[in-house]
Amino acid sequence: MMADSNNLIVCPVCNREFKKEVIEEHVNKCLFLNASGQSASKRELANSDSTTTVTLPKRRKLNSTSTGCPIVEQKESIEVVNSSQKHHATVNRMNKITVPLAEQMRPLLLDDIIGHIDSFGRGTMLRSMLEQRKIPNMILWGPPGCGKTSLANVIANICKESKTMRFVKMSATMAGINDVKEIVKIAKNEAQFKKQTILFMDEIHRFNKLQQDTFLQHVENGTITLIGATTENPSFSLNNALLSRCRIITMQKLSVADVLEILKRAVKKNCNILVQDSRSSFDDMSKEQIPSIIVEEESLRWLAEICDGDARIALGALELAITSRDTESDVCKDGPTVLSLDDIKNGIKRTHMLYDKKGDEHYNTISAIHKSIRASDDNAALYWTTRALHGGEDPIFIARRLIRAACEDIGLADQSALVEAVACLQGCQQIGMPECDVLLAQCAVRLARAQKSQEVYRAMKKCQSHLKESKGPLPPVPLHLRNAPTKLMKQLGFGSGYNMLHKDESGLSYMPQGMEDYDFFNPPGV
Numbered sequence: 001m002m003a004d005s006n007n008l009i010v011c012p013v014c015n016r017e018f019k020k021e022v023i024e025e026h027v028n029k030c031l032f033l034n035a036s037g038q039s040a041s042k043r044e045l046a047n048s049d050s051t052t053t054v055t056l057p058k059r060r061k062l063n064s065t066s067t068g069c070p071i072v073e074q075k076e077s078i079e080v081v082n083s084s085q086k087h088h089a090t091v092n093r094m095n096k097i098t099v100p101l102a103e104q105m106r107p108l109l110l111d112d113i114i115g116h117i118d119s120f121g122r123g124t125m126l127r128s129m130l131e132q133r134k135i136p137n138m139i140l141w142g143p144p145g146c147g148k149t150s151l152a153n154v155i156a157n158i159c160k161e162s163k164t165m166r167f168v169k170m171s172a173t174m175a176g177i178n179d180v181k182e183i184v185k186i187a188k189n190e191a192q193f194k195k196q197t198i199l200f201m202d203e204i205h206r207f208n209k210l211q212q213d214t215f216l217q218h219v220e221n222g223t224i225t226l227i228g229a230t231t232e233n234p235s236f237s238l239n240n241a242l243l244s245r246c247r248i249i250t251m252q253k254l255s256v257a258d259v260l261e262i263l264k265r266a267v268k269k270n271c272n273i274l275v276q277d278s279r280s281s282f283d284d285m286s287k288e289q290i291p292s293i294i295v296e297e298e299s300l301r302w303l304a305e306i307c308d309g310d311a312r313i314a315l316g317a318l319e320l321a322i323t324s325r326d327t328e329s330d331v332c333k334d335g336p337t338v339l340s341l342d343d344i345k346n347g348i349k350r351t352h353m354l355y356d357k358k359g360d361e362h363y364n365t366i367s368a369i370h371k372s373i374r375a376s377d378d379n380a381a382l383y384w385t386t387r388a389l390h391g392g393e394d395p396i397f398i399a400r401r402l403i404r405a406a407c408e409d410i411g412l413a414d415q416s417a418l419v420e421a422v423a424c425l426q427g428c429q430q431i432g433m434p435e436c437d438v439l440l441a442q443c444a445v446r447l448a449r450a451q452k453s454q455e456v457y458r459a460m461k462k463c464q465s466h467l468k469e470s471k472g473p474l475p476p477v478p479l480h481l482r483n484a485p486t487k488l489m490k491q492l493g494f495g496s497g498y499n500m501l502h503k504d505e506s507g508l509s510y511m512p513q514g515m516e517d518y519d520f521f522n523p524p525g526v
């Protein structure tokens with residue numbers, strides 16, 4: 001299949017071959033997945049166009065002033081060509097490309113970590129502990145790509161220098177109980193040689209509570225020092241006993257300025273590519289000084305803004321943009337290649353990154369919808385609903401929440417709101433996305449604009465807490481309210497004295513005995 005193989009291009013990330021028409025799409029996927037530790041090729045394998053032949057496209061060699069850049073290095077090693085060299089070339093390429101830019105930029109020192117001033121900036125307790133090489137048990141809780149693993153990496157570095165601590169890194173996505181037991185066994189042994197084991201467990205929330213119990217005793221008796229990282233609220237996902245033994249370090253989402261700084265550092269330090277306005281002139285530079293690629297500051301700022309605080313995504317996108325930009329320019333031009341905002345935008349699909357269905361963002365957004373409705377802010381209700389859908393939220397999940405809001409916040413003030421919200425759910429079930437988007441938008445706006453009444457909801461809450469707080473057996477249903485289907489029951493007095501009149505005229509109480517004066521709508525003292 002020689003003719004075909006000429007048409008194949010190797011993915012620089014996973015080293016598989018794809019047809020020219022699909023390679024771009026594949027590389028985009030592969031880079032993103034690679035950044036998140038997965039591989040696009042595995043998923044695509046079943047229906048991919050890959051074959052075993054290796055034919056590499058000819059690439060432009062970059063300016064030699066750019067050495068040190070991971071991207072540049074990989075370019076140079078891809079510069080291959082005939083089939084007798086192909087094996088060597090493949091190996092060479094693999095070695096260099098398996099480390100994505102985000103990984104290369106991982107901070108080594110505390111001072112390299114950007115942001116997080118409140119949690120471990122100068123003057124914080126954690127900071128001074130770490131500076132004295134004291135590592136507490138801790139859980140790092142923060143959104144993806146904010147630097148949890150990076151902090152662990154810095155700690156690994158501290159361990160390396162200390163000689164009295166060893167650092168072990170695991171991920172709960174891969175490891176099981178047996179791995180933990182193994183670590184504990186080694187840790188006990190190392191302890192005899194006065195070496196403390198620091199265990200970093202990434203994505204610790206993936207362990208169920210029973211599995212978490214395995215750590216507990218070893219954390220408690222000091223065999224291991226545990227550092228857990230999680231994107232999920234630890235108070236829900238972690239064992240209480242474990243929580244009480246660990247310091248919870250809350251890491252905020254990185255700000256736009258933080259991410260911008262990380263991007264600038266990556267560009268400056270690693271790649272020797274200038275960040276500036278492309279219009280500036282290079283007249284007074286010697287030919288060697290002129291960089292091969294220029295990244296405009298505007299592009300970096302845009303990236304920093306859309307990555308939603310995830311530095312890994314921002315770095316991955318930058319890497320992708322540089323890689324694909326360079327591939328395009330086959331001919332060596334006189335001036336540098338400019339990486340414009342459009343180049344960066346082309347490489348990225350916004351929705352891929354921003355909405356994490358399982359994480360807090362999912363609940364945060366749905367809560368924002370509900371609260372906007374409650375506040376009668378139609379504009380905000382529309383925004384949050386649209387944003388949830390844009391991020392890939394399940395429309396049924398939103399519709400259910402709207403039904404709840406229709407009762408909880410609108411209630412008897414406008415009873416058709418409930419009917420319409422239920423209709424909205426049915427409509428969503430029947431037509432699905434993308435058509436049901438407007439159903440949800442309309443319903444959210446409708447609910448936001450409705451009259452509000454929490455009367456029933458509040459009364460129900462009062463009633464619920466009354467029941468919860470009442471001690472001893474609950475009062476029996478009064479005899480006159482009971483049904484008497486049998487003779488025996490009639491003889492026992494069931495239903496006796498009952499009449500069909502309204503409460504003011506019937507002379508009966510419809511509340512249990514002793515509770516005649518209870519009014520959940522107007523509770524005493526309110």
Ligand SMILES: Nc1ncnc2c1ncn2[C@@H]1O[C@H](COP(=O)(O)OP(=O)(O)OP(=O)(O)O)[C@@H](O)[C@H]1O
Pocket residue numbers: 101102103104105106107112113114115116142143144145146147148149150151229231254262311312315
């Ligand atoms: N605060 C930061 N300072 C400097 N670089 C950072 C920071 N946060 C993230 N980065 C960069 O982003 C990359 C990804 O960050 P990291 O792996 O530490 O995130 P994480 O919080 O562990 O994310 P996840 O929950 O997805 O594993 C790092 O390799 C580093 O290059």
Ligand SMILES: [Zn+2]
Pocket residue numbers: 011012013014015016026027030040041
């Ligand atoms: Zn690939």
